[in-house]
Amino acid sequence: xxxxxxxxxxxxxxxxxxxxxxxxxxxxxxxxxxxxxxxxxxxxxxxxxxxxxxxxxxxxxxxxxxxxxxxxxxxxxxxxxxxxxxxxxxxxxxxxxxxxxxxxxxxxxxxxxxxxxxxxxxxxxxxxxxxxxxxxxxxxxxxxxxxxxxxxxxxxxxxxxxxxxxxxxxxxxxxxxxxxxxxxxxxxxxxxxxxxxxxxxxxxxxxxxxxxxxxxxxxxxxxxxxxxxxxxxxxxxxxxxxxxxxxxxxxxxxxxxxxxxxxxxxxxxxxxxxxxxxxxxxxxxxxxxxxxxxxxxxxxxxxxxxxxxxxxxxxxxxxxxxxxxxxxxxxxxxxxxxxxxxxxxxxxxxxxxxxxxxxxxxxxxxxxxxxxxxxxxxxxxxxxxxxxxxxxxxxxxxxx
Numbered sequence: 001x002x003x004x005x006x007x008x009x010x011x012x013x014x015x016x017x018x019x020x021x022x023x024x025x026x027x028x029x030x031x032x033x034x035x036x037x038x039x040x041x042x043x044x045x046x047x048x049x050x051x052x053x054x055x056x057x058x059x060x061x062x063x064x065x066x067x068x069x070x071x072x073x074x075x076x077x078x079x080x081x082x083x084x085x086x087x088x089x090x091x092x093x094x095x096x097x098x099x100x101x102x103x104x105x106x107x108x109x110x111x112x113x114x115x116x117x118x119x120x121x122x123x124x125x126x127x128x129x130x131x132x133x134x135x136x137x138x139x140x141x142x143x144x145x146x147x148x149x150x151x152x153x154x155x156x157x158x159x160x161x162x163x164x165x166x167x168x169x170x171x172x173x174x175x176x177x178x179x180x181x182x183x184x185x186x187x188x189x190x191x192x193x194x195x196x197x198x199x200x201x202x203x204x205x206x207x208x209x210x211x212x213x214x215x216x217x218x219x220x221x222x223x224x225x226x227x228x229x230x231x232x233x234x235x236x237x238x239x240x241x242x243x244x245x246x247x248x249x250x251x252x253x254x255x256x257x258x259x260x261x262x263x264x265x266x267x268x269x270x271x272x273x274x275x276x277x278x279x280x281x282x283x284x285x286x287x288x289x290x291x292x293x294x295x296x297x298x299x300x301x302x303x304x305x306x307x308x309x310x311x312x313x314x315x316x317x318x319x320x321x322x323x324x325x326x327x328x329x330x331x332x333x334x335x336x337x338x339x340x341x342x343x344x345x346x347x348x349x350x351x352x353x354x355x356x357x358x359x360x361x362x363x364x365x366x367x368x369x370x371x372x373x374x375x376x377x378x379x380x381x382x383x384x385x386x387x388x389x390x391x392x393x394x395x396x397x398x399x400x
Contacts (some may be wrong), residue, residue, distance in 0.1 A: 001116075001146075002308070003250055004031070006023060006027060006272075008148030012254070014297060015363045016240055018145050019167070021338075025112075028086050028087070029086060029087050029088070029093075029334060030084055030086045030333065031084065031085050031086065031087065031336060031368035031369060031370075032083075032084060032088070032253065032368070033056075033081060033082065033083055033084065033085045033097075033101065033366055033367065033368055034079075034080075034082055034366075034367050034368075034369075035079060035080070035081035035082075035101075035102075035364065035365050035366035035367060036078040036079065036080055036365050037078060037079040037081060037102045037126075037128060037363075037364050037366070038078045038365075039078075039222075039362055039363065039364040040221055040323070040359070040360060040362075041189075041191075041299075041347070041358055041362075042297060042299065042347035042358045043347070043349060043351065043356075043358050044073060044213070044359040045081075045121075046124055046126070046189075046191065046193070047076030047077070047078075047079065047104070047106040047108065047122065047124055047126075048075055048076050048106075048108040048110065048120065048122045048124075048195070049074060049075070049076055050074055056127070061391060062105045062117070063243065063362070064346035067233070072173070073283055075110055075349075076106050076108055076110045077128050078247060079104050079128070080102070080104065081101050081102040081364075082101065083098070083100070083101045083206070084098070084238070084391055085097050085098070085101070085366070085368065087334070087335030088092055088145045089136075089137075089366070090333045090334055090335070091196050091212075091333045092137055092180075092181055092183055092329055092331065092333075092335075093331065093333070093334055094135070094136040094137070095110065095134070095135045095136070095335065095337030095339065095366075096132070096133070096134050096136060096204050097129055097130065097132065097133045097135070097187065097366075098129075098132050098137045099127075099128075099130070099132055099136075100127060100128075101128065101129065102127075102128040102129070102189070103126060103127050103128075104124075104125070104126045105123075105125045105126075106120045106122070106124050106125075106126075107121075107122060107123045107124075108120075108121065109121045109256055110252075111251070111254050111255050111256045113251070113253065113254065114200070114251065114255070115200070115255035115264065116199060116200055117197070117199050117200075117258060118198040118200055118208055118251070118257060119196070119198045119251075119256050120196070120198065121195055121196045121198070122195035122197060122198050122214075123193045123194070124191065124192070124193055124194065124195070125193050125219075125311050126189065126192070127190040127192065127219060128188070128189040128193060128211065129187055129188060129190070129324065130188045130189060130190035130219065130221040130222075131186075131188070131221075133185065133186060133187040133188075134185050135179045135183065135185040135187060135304060135339075135341060136183065136184075136185055136186055137182065137183055137184070138182050138183075139183065139184050139185035139303075140178055140179070140182045140183055140185065140304065140305040140306070140307065141176055141178075141227070141229045141302050141303045141305060142176065142183065143176055143177050143178045143307070144175075144176050144229035145173065145175045145232075145356060145365045146173070146174045146175075146229070146232065146342065147172065147173045147174075147304070148170075148171060148172055148300065148346060148348075148357075153400045154174060154237075155171075155196075156249070162314065165242045171312045171313060171315045171348075171357045172312070172313040172321065172333075172346040172348075172357045172359065173310075173311070173312050174206075174302060174304065174309070174310070174311055174344050174345065174359075175310040175311075175312075175344060176229070176284070176305060176307065176308070177307045177308040177310075178305060178307045178309075179305055179307030179308075179327055179328070179329065180306065180329065181246075181329075182305075183306045183329055184303055184304045184305040184306060184341065185303060185304060186220055186222075186225060186226040186304070187225045187226075187303075187341065187343070187364065188225035188226050188233075188301075189221075189222045189224075189225065189362065190219040190220065190221060190222075190325075191214070191215055191219065191220045191222055192215060192219050192220075192355075193214055193215060194212065194213050194214010194215055194367055195212075195214055196210050196213075196242075197210075197211040197212075197213060198210055198211075198213055198257065199381070200213065200303070200305075201244045205246055205250075205259025206246070206247060206250035206251075207244050207246045207264065208244065208245050208246075208247060208257060209242060209244050209281060209380045210242035210243055210244070210245065210281075211227060211239075211242050211281070211293065211295065212239055212242050212254045212294075213239055214239075215237075215296070220235070220237075221235070222299070222301070222303030222360075222362075222364045222381065223235040223299035223300060223345050223347075224299075224301035224302065224343045224345040224359070224360045224361070225301060225303065225304055225343045225362055226240060226301060226302070226303055227300070227301050227302040227303055227345075228302070228303065229302070230375055230386065232300040232301055232302055232345065233300070233301045233302070234298065234299065234300055234301075235298075235299040235301070236287075236294035236296070236297070236299075237296070237297040238285070238286075238294040238295075238296055239273050239289030239293055239294060239296070239297070240291055240292065240294065240296035241262070241264050241280040241282070241283055241292050241293065241393055242280070242281045242294055243259050243261065243262050243278060243279065243280055243281070244263065244264040244279055244281070245264070246258050246261045246264065246270060247259050247260055248259040248260075248261040250321065263278050263279070264278070264279040265277060265279055266278070266279050266359060270319070280292070280294075281294050282294065282352055284296055284308075284351065284352060286348055289386075293349065293391050294351070295349060295398045296349075296350075297305075297347055297348065297349045298346075298347070298350075298358070299343030299345060299347045299350045300345050300347070301343065301344070301348050301360065302342060302343060302344060302345060302363070303354050304327075304341040304342065304343045304362075305327055305341065305342060305343070306327035306328055306329045306339065306340065306341055306342075307326075307327055307342075308325070308326045308327065309325050309326075309327075309342045309344040309361065310323070310324050310325075310326075310342065310344075311323045311344045311345075311346070311359035311361055313346065313357040313358070313359055313361070315340050315357065321357075321358060321359035323344075323359050324345070325342040325361050325363050326340075326342065327339075327340045327341050327363075331368065335368060336365050336368050336370060337368060338365070338366070338368075338391070339365075339368075340363065340364065340365045340366075341363075341366075342361070342362065342363045343361075343362045344359065344360060344361050344362070345359075345360040346358070346359060346360065347359075347360055368370075
């Protein structure tokens with residue numbers, strides 16, 4: 001009997017040694033992340049911000065060399081990021097970002113000139129990434145130039161007003177210059193709710209028209225952040241028709257509407273004193289779910305890169321866009337440190353007044369602190385082996 005017990009002890013210790021021999025170091029490291037996500041998606045910055053603008057002849061020029069001077073923190077700041085991320089491999093380490101790392105609910109109400117535009121209000125909710133994301137070596141879209149309706153457009157031709165026409169590319173162009181290792185991948189923002197762009201529908205009595213923008217119920221997956229060089233991600237947005245209200249007290253110039261008042265009816269009466277259907281702004285089209293849309297927007301987007309993204313457009317009523325965003329990867333071989341990833345795209349907003357292109361630009365900055373200690377597979381194997389050795393030691397004492 002004692003011999004069998006000793007044989008069992010030898011077997012237990014042998015299993016422990018095998019476990020230690022087979023255990024291999026884990027390649028994944030966990031990091032505590034902090035960061036920010038800057039978003040200019042189509043016509044508006046999310047959360048609401050205003051970019052400094054100049055003039056190029058008679059056109060408004062939104063110009064940038066990467067920092068959008070005058071845009072940050074008025075009235076909102078960038079979307080903050082926080083939480084755990086992980087990396088594996090090295091030089092450069094693959095970065096894996098789970099969902100819900102950039103989460104923010106933010107509201108703003110800004111009075112405008114009061115002549116044609118009265119105010120803009122927002123109630124955005126950000127929950128990003130929309131899906132868990134992986135940025136890796138050779139994961140970016142590479143270097144390319146893309147123009148809607150003209151796949152042969154060139155990066156060296158002119159885009160600003162006064163330059164020669166260049167084959168129909170003046171309604172927009174996206175240029176990508178790949179960074180080191182063609183690092184990048186798909187990383188998209190999830191957006192909830194939206195806002196209200198209020199304009200003066202009638203002067204006397206003062207009546208306010210409401211152009212609703214943003215998302216339908218649920219969370220949108222914004223187009224910029226995914227898509228290859230020859231196959232951009234597309235997103236169609238159908239915005240419901242707005243209504244017209246008559247404030248009970250008209251606001252002074254550069255002031256908010258404090259007393260919204262009732263809606264207009266189809267007979268241009270007031271809904272609180274007359275019967276009749278509510279008056280809606282004209283319908284432009286119908287969405288796939290039957291939405292009677294007053295505005296229809298087509299969005300095109302491309303994946304993230306640590307290289308450089310340039311976005312330009314020179315036509316339409318919303319001014320000229322010229323944005324240049326530059327990414328970088330300043331992490332250690334194992335993945336700690338700073339990384340900045342950028343993505344771009346073009347939006348085309350269609351209203352009864354016509355079509356206007358807007359450049360969309362996303363910039364994500366992430367700082368990874370020192371790795372978070374965790375138990376790797378090798379650690380679990382070693383712990384198990386130590387437990388087995390402890391049991392063996394107890395058995396040996398009892399046998400001796």
